[in-house]
Amino acid sequence: SAVISQKPSRDICQRGTSLTIQCQVDSQVTMMFWYRQQPGQSLTLIATANQGSEATYESGFVIDKFPISRPNLTFSTLTVSNMSPEDSSIYLCSVEDPWGKDTEAFFGQGTRLTVV
Amino acid sequence: GQQLNQSPQSMFIQEGEDVSMNCTSSSIFNTWLWYKQDPGEGPVLLIALYKAGELTSNGRLTAQFGITRKDSFLNISASIPSDVGIYFCAANSGYALNFGKGTSLLVTP
Numbered sequence: 742s743a744v745i746s747q748k749p750s751r752d753i754c755q756r757g758t759s760l761t762i763q764c765q766v767d768s769q770v771t772m773m774f775w776y777r778q779q780p781g782q783s784l785t786l787i788a789t790a791n792q793g794s795e796a797t798y799e800s801g802f803v804i805d806k807f808p809i810s811r812p813n814l815t816f817s818t819l820t821v822s823n824m825s826p827e828d829s830s831i832y833l834c835s836v837e838d839p840w841g842k843d844t845e846a847f848f849g850q851g852t853r854l855t856v857v
Numbered sequence: 858g859q860q861l862n863q864s865p866q867s868m869f870i871q872e873g874e875d876v877s878m879n880c881t882s883s884s885i886f887n888t889w890l891w892y893k894q895d896p897g898e899g900p901v902l903l904i905a906l907y908k909a910g911e912l913t914s915n916g917r918l919t920a921q922f923g924i925t926r927k928d929s930f931l932n933i934s935a936s937i938p939s940d941v942g943i944y945f946c947a948a949n950s951g952y953a954l955n956f957g958k959g960t961s962l963l964v965t966p
């Protein structure tokens with residue numbers, strides 16, 4: 742399985758500011774995914790980040806609010822822009838298994854964001 | 858995304874008891890996955906299922922891919938305190954994962 746490192750692990754931010762979350766993988770992967778997990782809830786896919794092309798956003802999520810970068814096959818960033826308290830969530834980076842079944846997904850430890 | 862109905866929402870059991878949880882959907886999936894999430898951590902993959910009818914074990918955990926490809930269950934035998942956490946089912950239709958709402962498991966010694 743891939744080892745995924747996310748930074749920061751947690752942050753408390755003022756409303757109106759932006760936070761960029763980094764995701765580093767120990768192997769090259771084609772697709773990286775960003776999920777949001779609101780308090781006590783399940784995981785919701787924000788977008789899929791492919792290297793060399795624009796991210797694909799799910800319904801309800803837009804690039805202006807959640808810009809994503811994917812400069813190479815081992816790294817991605819998600820920015821939460823112009824934050825409000827409703828953005829308080831855990832944000833998770835995920836990749837598919839680079840060596841095995843491409844339908845298995847592995848997750849970073851998450852970034853716990855609190856907006857005050 | 859496609860909806861997965863996971864039940865029960867929570868379970869409170871004594872150490873040594875067996876646990877069963879399941880996920881159903883109105884859609885057909887190619888892969889069913891079961892994850893466990895501890896507080897402050899990301900989900901960790903427990904079991905992956907690829908074929909309808911497949912029954913797979915991982916230690917005290919057993920999971921099955923329903924024959925209709927629309928459901929899956931997870932059993933935990935002889936539960937121990939470290940089994941505490943939230944268990945999520947997930948299913949893949951060829952794109953990204955759809956997740957159930959989770960089953961919160963509490964185990965008392």
